[in-house]
């Protein structure tokens with residue numbers, strides 16, 4: 001009898017375990033559809049290894065209007081963070097077999113803007129304090145009742161709304177400068193300003209080309225804010241960083257019930273722009289099926305929300321940017337030729353910084369002034385450091401110049417930025433053979449092999465913006481060898 005009862009117990013346990021596995025699997029299979037969930041509803045990820053806790057938290061969160069996801073292990077939590085725009089994580093600090101604080105840190109590393117609420121036992125308030133120090137937003141102590149959880153989730157919602165409002169306000173202030181925010185007097189920039197002015201007075205699509213960090217987004221903003229519809233929204237969409245399913249629902253919206261989690265209909269950004277501009281950043285990354293949908297939207301000036309059958313008219317101007325060679329992508333068949341022609345009515349190429357080095361002092365002054373407005377310290381650059389900056393090729397363009405100077409300002413305590421305050425990539429560049437930016441094997445003079453090797457290594461590191469691991473890979477040598485060589489050259493590693 002006892003044996004029978006044990007067997008029945010075992011069966012129940014097994015059934016409950018299977019049910020749990022099934023719940024997690026279902027959540028996983030739904031996750032792709034759920035990725036497309038409402039961008040206005042907040043997404044909450046519940047991380048707990050106890051199914052009953054996951055269920056009850058989910059119930060409360062859904063009643064508060066959250067889109068919910070669940071994970072029963074850190075690995076599943078990280079996977080969800082990588083594929084979904086998670087706004088809030090409800091994290092059990094005592095996941096079996098893991099250090100909750102480490103999980104919290106990893107969440108913040110992957111998604112710094114995500115608010116993490118810790119769930120902890122009464123006995124471990126101390127660890128909640130530690131969690132708050134490690135970046136948690138708030139905590140609830142287990143066992144908690146629904147009202148407590150509701151209160152905390154309400155607080156997080158208010159906090160996230162405020163953060164979004166602040167970000168929008170900052171965007172508006174930034175854009176107020178419009179055209180004026182662009183610095184540069186080189187002839188290449190004059191040409192650019194003229195085309196921007198022309199583009200601003202038309203409503204045709206513009207394709208903005210240029211290397212990373214050259215200022216493509218700034219150009220797009222300038223076109224929008226110098227035009228007649230500057231009071232209408234300017235909406236950037238990063239086609240490179242969004243999951244394809246998310247891009248579609250972001251751009252075109254969706255109808256109620258289009259997928260799990262679509263509890264109400266949602267307008268897409270194309271409709272929300274309403275007379276303004278949608279800026280398709282990294283348009284070269286757009287998947288082919290979405291390219292067709294975008295083309296149809298541009299041709300017919302109407303969109304079809306995900307899951308919907310009715311077409312909605314749109315009135316929007318499209319600006320697109322890419323640092324990829326779109327023509328080559330068209331040749332290779334990864335970008336639709338007809339869409340390329342439609343986006344490419346006007347083309348604008350933003351010159352790399354190395355082609356307008358005369359603007360470096362002006363840009364540097366502009367950046368130092370901006371830093372001074374926040375720190376209250378006006379800094380200048382020593383002649384040697386400026387010479388080095390003028391010599392350098394700036395593969396990361398204006399963004400690299402900004403990073404370099406902001407870092408230098410943080411490092412130096414005095415009013416002048418010296419060579420020693422500049423990043424290693426620039427300093428190594430300094431140690432190279434004079435001005436030659438490439439290794440010439442055709443020089444009439446014979447160079448010792450060791451010298452050629454040294455120049456090849458330093459040149460690679462400079463080109464790769466200081467990335468030594470990538471340099472070692474591309475040079476075909478081990479990273480230990482590279483570090484040893486740099487040590488021999490006396491370079492700062």
Ligand SMILES: Nc1ncnc2c1ncn2[C@@H]1O[C@H](COP(=O)(O)OP(=O)(O)OP(=O)(O)O)[C@@H](O)[C@H]1O
Nearest residue numbers: 181182183184211212213214215216217218398399
């Ligand atoms: N002419 C300029 N004057 C002042 N600031 C500039 C200029 N060009 C670029 N910047 C600044 O450099 C940074 C990079 O610019 P932006 O984001 O527009 O580049 P991007 O070409 O879109 O880069 P990515 O391809 O990496 O997205 C921004 O902070 C921008 O304000």
Ligand SMILES: [Mg+2]
Nearest residue numbers: 216217281321
């Ligand atoms: Mg950009």
